[in-house]
Amino acid sequence: MPDLLVIGGITDTMHARLEAEFTLHFMKDIADFDAWAAEHGSKIDAVATNGHDGVPAKVLDGCPNLKVASAYGVGYDAIDTDACVARGVKVSHTPGVLNAEVANTTLMLLLTLYRNFRADEHHARSGAWQTKGNAPLSHSPDNRVIGILGMGRIGQEIAERLQIFNPTILYHTRTKKELPYEYCADLTEMAARSDVLICITPGGPSTEKIVNAPVLEALGPDGMVINVARGSVIDEAALIEALQSGKLGKAGLDVFEKEPQIPNALKEMENVVLLPHVGSATHETRAAMGKLTVDNLLQWKKDGTVLTPVPECAHL
Numbered sequence: 001m002p003d004l005l006v007i008g009g010i011t012d013t014m015h016a017r018l019e020a021e022f023t024l025h026f027m028k029d030i031a032d033f034d035a036w037a038a039e040h041g042s043k044i045d046a047v048a049t050n051g052h053d054g055v056p057a058k059v060l061d062g063c064p065n066l067k068v069a070s071a072y073g074v075g076y077d078a079i080d081t082d083a084c085v086a087r088g089v090k091v092s093h094t095p096g097v098l099n100a101e102v103a104n105t106t107l108m109l110l111l112t113l114y115r116n117f118r119a120d121e122h123h124a125r126s127g128a129w130q131t132k133g134n135a136p137l138s139h140s141p142d143n144r145v146i147g148i149l150g151m152g153r154i155g156q157e158i159a160e161r162l163q164i165f166n167p168t169i170l171y172h173t174r175t176k177k178e179l180p181y182e183y184c185a186d187l188t189e190m191a192a193r194s195d196v197l198i199c200i201t202p203g204g205p206s207t208e209k210i211v212n213a214p215v216l217e218a219l220g221p222d223g224m225v226i227n228v229a230r231g232s233v234i235d236e237a238a239l240i241e242a243l244q245s246g247k248l249g250k251a252g253l254d255v256f257e258k259e260p261q262i263p264n265a266l267k268e269m270e271n272v273v274l275l276p277h278v279g280s281a282t283h284e285t286r287a288a289m290g291k292l293t294v295d296n297l298l299q300w301k302k303d304g305t306v307l308t309p310v311p312e313c314a315h316l
C-alpha cells in the first residue's frame, strides 16, 4: 500500500476510507518533522492536508518521493504550487461542493448586519425588551447594490442566492465573465457604487490587501464589507481604522489575517459580526469535502490522476 502522510485533522469517515487503501502516518509537531522525515520521509507517496496547514516546505524537502497532495478545502493559498509543480507533485482541492454553504453563510452575515440581529438577540435575551421597550428599527436588505469581489464558483452561487433580495449586482475580477451582472474593471469605483462589498476571491499574493483603505472608504459610512474569502484579502489595520472612525459602516467577517487570532479592536465593536471561519462548516458540507479529498487520493492510487486538480497542476 502507498504511504500517506496526514497533516491536520481528518474525520472518522476519511480515516476509515484512507486506512483501507494507504499506510497512514500522522504529522504530529512540525517542529519535530525533520527528525521524523530523516527516518520515514522517503517512504511518503501522498499527503492529505487542508487549506490552513497546506504542504509546508519542510514536507516537500523531507519527502522526496511525494507524488500527490490532496487538500480538504477549495482555497490552497497555503500550498506553494510552484514548488509542487517543480517537483511533479499533483495538488488537488475540493472545489464546488462548498459553494452553497459559503453562499448561505454570506447571506446570513448580510442579514445579520442589515437587520441588527446581534443587538436584537441581546435585547430579547437580556430582558431589555421589558425594561427599555422595543428594539430600535433596523434596515432592509432588499433593493441594495451589492458588489462582489471574485465571481467564480462561490461568487456566482452568492449572486444567485441573493436574488430573493432584488439586488443590483456588480462584480470585479481580473477578467470579465459572460454573466448577467455588471462588470467593474476598477474595484474602488465598484465599492463607491455599492452598499455592500462581498469578498470571495482566493487568497495569496495577487489579492493580498486588495481591499485597502481607499476601497473601504469608498464604501462609505453606510457601507458594509463582508469577507468570506481569506483574511489576507482585506487590510485588517485599515479595516479597523475605517470602522473606528466611521468612514465604513459595518463589517461581517468569517476570516482574519492571523487565524485563529482576532484583533481585540474588532471584538470590541458593535458594528461588526465575527465568525470563526465557519463558511463551509456544516456536517453535510464538510462530509462532501472530506469525500472529495479521499476520492482524489483513491483516484491517484488507481491511475495516477486526481479528480479535481488545482489549475496550476492540471497539466501534470
Ligand code: A2R
Pocket: 074, 075, 076, 095, 096, 102, 149, 150, 151, 152, 153, 154, 155, 172, 173, 174, 175, 176, 200, 201, 202, 203, 206, 207, 228, 229, 230
Ligand atoms: O480574476 P479572475 O478573472 O481569475 O476571477 C477570479 C477572481 N480572482 C480575482 N479577482 C480580482 N483580483 C484578483 N487578483 C483575483 N484573483 C482571482 O476570484 C474568480 O472569479 C474568483 C475565484 O473563483 P474560483 O477560482 O471559482 O474560486 P471559488 O471556488 O469561488 O473559491 C474562492 C475562494 C477560495 O479560494 C477560498 O479562499 C475561499 O473562496 O473559500
